[in-house]
Amino acid sequence: MRVHVDRDRCQGHNRCYALAPELFDVDDYGEATERDDGTVPPELEDKARLAAANCPEFAVVLEEDR
Amino acid sequence: MSGHHPPVSDWATDFDHTDPAWAADPFPIWDELRETCPMAHSERYGGVWLPTRHEDIADVAYDTDRFTSRSIVVSETRPVAPAPRGIAPPISSDPPFHHGARRMLLPAFSPKAIAPLEEYTRQYCHDLLDAVAGQEVIDGAVDYSQHIPVRVIAKMLGFPEEDGEKFREFVHDVLEGVDLPPEQRLDNFIKLDAYLTAQAEDHLANPRDDLTTFLLEAEMDGEPLGREHIGGTIALLLIAGIDTTWSAIGASLWHLANNPDDLARLVDDPDLLPVAMEEFLRAYAPVTMARLVKEDMEYKGCPMKQDEWVLLSFPSANRDPREFEQADEVIIDRMENRHSAFGLGIHRCIGSNLARLELRVALEVFIERHPRFSVADPDGVRWSGGQVRGPRTLPLRVG
Numbered sequence: 001m002r003v004h005v006d007r008d009r010c011q012g013h014n015r016c017y018a019l020a021p022e023l024f025d026v027d028d029y030g031e032a033t034e035r036d037d038g039t040v041p042p043e044l045e046d047k048a049r050l051a052a053a054n055c056p057e058f059a060v061v062l063e064e065d066r
Numbered sequence: 067m068s069g070h071h072p073p074v075s076d077w078a079t080d081f082d083h084t085d086p087a088w089a090a091d092p093f094p095i096w097d098e099l100r101e102t103c104p105m106a107h108s109e110r111y112g113g114v115w116l117p118t119r120h121e122d123i124a125d126v127a128y129d130t131d132r133f134t135s136r137s138i139v140v141s142e143t144r145p146v147a148p149a150p151r152g153i154a155p156p157i158s159s160d161p162p163f164h165h166g167a168r169r170m171l172l173p174a175f176s177p178k179a180i181a182p183l184e185e186y187t188r189q190y191c192h193d194l195l196d197a198v199a200g201q202e203v204i205d206g207a208v209d210y211s212q213h214i215p216v217r218v219i220a221k222m223l224g225f226p227e228e229d230g231e232k233f234r235e236f237v238h239d240v241l242e243g244v245d246l247p248p249e250q251r252l253d254n255f256i257k258l259d260a261y262l263t264a265q266a267e268d269h270l271a272n273p274r275d276d277l278t279t280f281l282l283e284a285e286m287d288g289e290p291l292g293r294e295h296i297g298g299t300i301a302l303l304l305i306a307g308i309d310t311t312w313s314a315i316g317a318s319l320w321h322l323a324n325n326p327d328d329l330a331r332l333v334d335d336p337d338l339l340p341v342a343m344e345e346f347l348r349a350y351a352p353v354t355m356a357r358l359v360k361e362d363m364e365y366k367g368c369p370m371k372q373d374e375w376v377l378l379s380f381p382s383a384n385r386d387p388r389e390f391e392q393a394d395e396v397i398i399d400r401m402e403n404r405h406s407a408f409g410l411g412i413h414r415c416i417g418s419n420l421a422r423l424e425l426r427v428a429l430e431v432f433i434e435r436h437p438r439f440s441v442a443d444p445d446g447v448r449w450s451g452g453q454v455r456g457p458r459t460l461p462l463r464v465g
Contacts, residue, residue, distance in 0.1 A: 011414040014177050018340070018422075029169065030176035030419065053402040054344075056410060 001040040002063040003048050005032045009059035016051035016060050023048055024060075032059070071110070078103040082110050083140070083354065083377060089451035093394065096382040105368050111140050113374035115359075120386040120406075122366060126357060126376055127410040132365065133357035133376060134160050135413060139453060140356045140375045143248050147298075154302035155295055157413060164412060166286050171299070174222070174277055177419045183218060187424055190217050191431035202465035203442045206319040206432075207312070207457045214428050215311035218420070219304060224276030225265055232261065233304060262300050277303065303417075311421045313352035313456020314407075315428045320457050321346060321396060322433075323441045328398050333437045336430065342398035343425055348405035349396045351381040354453040355409060380406045381455065436464040 003023055005016065012030040016023070022044055024032050040048045052060040074085045077095050082088065088095060099106050100118040108114045117123050126133055136152045137145040145153055152158025156167035173179060194213055198204045216230040239254035246254075269278045281296050291299075322329040332339055355378040359370045370376075384405045387393040408415035415421065432439075441447065442461040450458050 011411065012172065012176075012418075013408060013414060014419055017177065026177055028176060028178075029172040031172075050401060054404055056404055056406045056408075057414075 001045050001048060001065055002038040003034045003040055003051065004038050004061045004063070005034055006059045006061055007031065007033070009057045011057050011059075013056050015054040015056070019054060020044065020047040020051045024051065078106050079108065080110070081106055081108045081114070081116055083114075083116075083453065084451045086451065089449045089455065092381070092455065093385060096379065096385060097394070100382065100386060105366055107368070111142055111375055112144070113371060114140060115368065115370065115374060115376045116379065117366075117376070118379060118382040118386075120383040120389040123378055123380065123383040124406070124410050125366075127355075127378055127413070130161055130164075130412060132360055132363065134360050135164075136160070136358055138355050138357070140377065141251070143251075144358070144373055147294075151295065152298075154298040156299075156416075157302055157306065158298070161412070167295070167299070168412070168416065170284055170286060171303075171416055174280065175416050175419055180420045180423055183221070183420070184423055184427060186221065187214065187218055187427045188431060190214065191428055192435075195431065195435050200465075203461055203463050206323070206460035206462045207316045208459060210432065211315035211319065211428065211456075211460075212309075212312045214315060214424055215308045215421075218424060219307045222277050223265075223300065223303060224269065224274055224278050225304075229261075233308060236261075236305060238309075258301060259297065262297050262304075266296065266300070306415075307417045307420065309450070309454050309456070310353050310415075311417075311424050313450070313454055314347060314350070314421065314425050316457040316460055317350035317352065317455075318343065318346040318425065318429055319432060319439075319462065320441070320447065320460055321350065322429075323439055323460075323462055325396070326438075326440070328396075329433070329438070331398065332429075332433055336433070338399060339426060339429060339433075341401065341403075343422070343429065344403045344405065345396060345398050345400045347407040347425075348384045348390070348400075348403055350456075351384050351405065351407035352454050352456045353407070353409070353415070354379045354381060354455075355413070356453065377453075378409075380409060436462075439464045 010031050014026055016032050017026045023035055025035055026032050052062050071082055074080050074082050096118045104119045106116040134149055135158055136149045138157055147153035150160040150163035156164050159167050194210050198209050216233050220227055236258045269282055273279045281299055284291055357376045359372055359374045361372050363370055385393050408418040439462045442463040446459055446461040447457055448459045450456055
């Protein structure tokens, strides 16, 4: 699984950073990005789903492995 | 707060967000409108629209082309401050001016920038409870909630901490005085302006490491900010964070006072608080914003006229069953919670990280000090009217 923050949609609510700081970081403006290339270790997949499900702007995008 | 307004006869055609019935319990009103008249209209205030579904509220919030933020508080009059800056940038600004005016402020309110305020906030919460220690009944709003955001924003702006009472008067005048006669409203603005001017002059003479000095020295597009921009932004920071956060803290305490099982669960499992807090923000979202219609148009089948208001009821969006399962129930371990208590789109509350910090710490300290409390007198609870809803008096039995 991979996560990605759509920077055009992100408005800095910081829900993803609060719920899954292992997967997301915020910049000086409080806007979020995925860490590294967004690869989600298996043990953090639930947190990634939670981050996506809590973003008010639908800015957190999940890519599930096939 | 409605005072001289006639009572509402029909919520679909004559609603008034300052009506005492709305202040006391707005949820049944929104629930019914959402199903029967999802874009309600009232002739009051020169015309107001009220979308109650999440989808419609989001669409208006995102549509900065057809709806202007020139004023975000409904009143009988229309703002004189010109677009795109408006009276209190960036909340009253439209694109493209909005972008720079907001971007300049964002770093001061990022999660990492405000984290150092946690211990200060925690100590202050303890001080407030120390001051009423030994009393069997304390007022969760008057003795506690209302002081916290005032003190923290005063510290960030570098204003005298003892001026908290003055700030609260300003907030009351601006937000709950929406239906006062225009002369009286103007008078209130003049008082606020005089206070801010004195603070700005003091900071010009004695620059220091705070938000006021930052704004006085800030530049946009290579130019210093104008006096009106600085004054408007300081007024915004002072006012916007105060009764909103105090309402969120108070409403959360009110819920816990009425739901001993939820309180006991948080006492046993403090790690649940960050999740529970989001549910309180969803279910009791304090803030409703407003927009003005830019030009006559038909929008979602509604004949909207230029300069009519649109109330953006994020609290109603948060109760929309299309978006939330069991939307009308408060479920403190609701893990999926895409609520919009802090708004949607480019005007997302800039202080949301600070508000969350204050709300979390205020609840942590209160629960730690008073693991059991209840409403002492249900008739003594008074909720504010207007666009910020929260308990203004909240007698709690703690002893």
